[in-house]
Amino acid sequence: MRYRQLGHSDIDVSEICLGSMTWGTQNSEAEGHAQIDYALDHGVNFIDTAELYPAIPMTSKTTGRTEEIIGTWLQSSGRRDQIILASKVAGKGSADFQNGIAISPEKIRASIEGSLRRLQTDYIDLYQLHWPNRGHYHFRQNWSYDPTSQNKQETIDHIFSTLEYLGELVAAGKIRAIGLSNETCWGTCQFLQIANANGFPRVVSLQNEYSLMYRTHDLDLAELSHHEKVGLLPYSPLACGMLTGKYETGSSPDGSRLTIAPDLYGRVTDGTWSVVDAYVSIARKHGINPGQMAIAFCNQRPFVTSSIIGATSIDQLAINLGAAELELSEEVLEDIQAVYRLNPIPY
Numbered sequence: 001m002r003y004r005q006l007g008h009s010d011i012d013v014s015e016i017c018l019g020s021m022t023w024g025t026q027n028s029e030a031e032g033h034a035q036i037d038y039a040l041d042h043g044v045n046f047i048d049t050a051e052l053y054p055a056i057p058m059t060s061k062t063t064g065r066t067e068e069i070i071g072t073w074l075q076s077s078g079r080r081d082q083i084i085l086a087s088k089v090a091g092k093g094s095a096d097f098q099n100g101i102a103i104s105p106e107k108i109r110a111s112i113e114g115s116l117r118r119l120q121t122d123y124i125d126l127y128q129l130h131w132p133n134r135g136h137y138h139f140r141q142n143w144s145y146d147p148t149s150q151n152k153q154e155t156i157d158h159i160f161s162t163l164e165y166l167g168e169l170v171a172a173g174k175i176r177a178i179g180l181s182n183e184t185c186w187g188t189c190q191f192l193q194i195a196n197a198n199g200f201p202r203v204v205s206l207q208n209e210y211s212l213m214y215r216t217h218d219l220d221l222a223e224l225s226h227h228e229k230v231g232l233l234p235y236s237p238l239a240c241g242m243l244t245g246k247y248e249t250g251s252s253p254d255g256s257r258l259t260i261a262p263d264l265y266g267r268v269t270d271g272t273w274s275v276v277d278a279y280v281s282i283a284r285k286h287g288i289n290p291g292q293m294a295i296a297f298c299n300q301r302p303f304v305t306s307s308i309i310g311a312t313s314i315d316q317l318a319i320n321l322g323a324a325e326l327e328l329s330e331e332v333l334e335d336i337q338a339v340y341r342l343n344p345i346p347y
Contacts, residue, residue, distance in 0.1 A: 001043025001324050004305050006084075007204025007229050009177040011125060013084050015299050016324055017046040017233060018317075019310035024054035024065030026312050032069040033076075035317055040082060042321050048207070048233070048308050050088035050130060051115050064118050071120035086126035086233075087115050088181060088207075092133050102133045104158070105165035112174060127166070128179040128207055133158055138182040138209060140267075140347070142216070159190050163200035170201050179205035179233070185220045192228055203230055205305060210234035212243060212279050212294050212336065213267070213346055222303045231305030237298045238309070238320075240264040242272070244291035245280040267347045275339065275346040282335045288326065295323035297336060 003012045018039045023032035036047065052058060053066035067087065074080050089111040091103035101107055116122060134155050137145035169175045178201050180188055188206060195202045206225070210217050210232060217225070217232055225232055238244055242264065262268070283290035298307040311317035328336075 003045070004231070006126065006177060006305060007179075007231055008202055009204045011084055011177060011204075013046040013306045014044045014324075015304075015306050016044055016295070016321060017048050017086075017306040017308045018044050019235065019308040020047060020049045020066050020070065021053045021055040022310055022312050023069045024062050025059075026054070026056055029069045029072065031312075032066075033073045034314060035311065036070070036073050036083075037077075038314055038317055039321065040079070042318075043324065044321070045082065046084045046086070046306055048086045049119075050090065050128075051111050051118075052088075052090045052130075064114070067115055067118035071118050075120045080121055084125045085119065085121065086128060086179070087119070087124050088128040088130040089115075090130045092131060092135070103129055103131075103162065105161055108162070108165055108169075112169065116174065123174055123176065125176045126179050126205065127169070127175040127177075128181045128205070129162070129183075131182045132180075132184070132187050134187075136182050136184060136187075137216075155187075156190060156194065159194050160198070163191065163195055163198070167200045177201070177204045179203060179207060181207035183208065185224055188221075188224060188228075188230060192230070205231050205233050207233040207235055207308070209236045210298060210301075210304070211237045211239045212297055212340070213239040213272075213275065215340070215344070217301075217303065225303035232301070232303050233306055233308055234298045234304060235308045237295050237307045238291055239276070239294070240267055242267070242276045243279060243294035244319075245283070247273075247276070248280065269347050271343070272347050275343045278339045278343070279336070282332065282339065285335070286329070286332050288328075288332070289319060289322065291319055292323040292326050293328065293332070295320060296326040296328050297333075299323065300328055300333075 002015045004015055006013050049066050049070055052063050054062050089108050092100045134150045166178050180203055183206055191203045280290045283293040295307055298304050309320040311320055
């Protein structure tokens with residue numbers, strides 16, 4: 001397992017991050033604990049969660065359960081110093097969570113105390129804003145995205161007050177670094193500029209969707225990542241499991257995400273499966289596990305710090321972690337590029 005610096009921070013994280021959003025619904029507490037143990041035994045030191053997880057499905061009854069599961073593992077294992085723990089404060093992006101309360105210093109104050117209590121720790125290594133208050137183009141909203149209704153001064157004032165309070169949390173030792181999620185290039189730039197001008201904590205990471213099927217980070221955000229050292233933490237590198245090949249021939253394994261959300265949260269369109277088949281065929285041609293190829297592709301992108309993987313079984317987790325040992329050849333990358341040029345936005 002390789003390790004990479006998290007932005008400008010003094011934190012080094014494994015190039016594969018263990019995602020947790022199935023713990024508490026699709027996975028039990030014991031299964032969540034077993035996944036953490038297995039991942040740590042195989043070199044992972046980075047775990048990502050959020051105050052509203054589990055997310056599959058997301059319900060008011062299960063909200064916070066994932067952090068509780070991580071908390072009981074921390075309490076029983078005594079291995080807090082062996083992991084880099086990331087969590088997120090929710091906001092307007094989820095009307096099902098606290099009625100979509102906007103992120104503010106007051107919201108963060110309540111959220112971080114709740115997360116620390118559930119996690120049974122006194123600090124979080126990476127604290128992330130789950131969505132921008134003003135909206136964004138992620139989660140298939142790119143087809144109707146219109147930023148012209150945004151108020152620039154309101155956004156700048158919000159970012160200033162948010163960074164100011166996050167700075168207080170850093171000074172108090174409750175968080176070590178801050179990150180964004182589901183953000184845009186302009187939004188990230190505002191966080192960086194305001195932080196630089198006022199001595200506030202600097203954003204070190206951006207957790208956005210990225211995979212063979214969804215490559216919006218390749219352009220302006222890639223430039224931002226390079227020059228500003230804001231590393232991408234890709235979520236859904238397997239495109240909700242499609243890139244593992246498990247849905248080949250129209251199959252839908254019991255308990256899979258396709259059985260819970262038949263359109264995979266807007267990812268399944270008329271042209272999706274043919275593109276999936278093309279990428280899976282590349283892996284088969286070169287004798288590579290399709291899921292490992294998809295994760296390794298993300299890890300070889302120059303702007304990626306750590307790819308967030310999820311699994312509902314130890315067998316799946318073992319396969320995903322195997323991607324850390326895989327280096328894609330130029331021949332494989334050329335075949336991937338050929339499919340990408342024909343299908344740049346398959347969903």
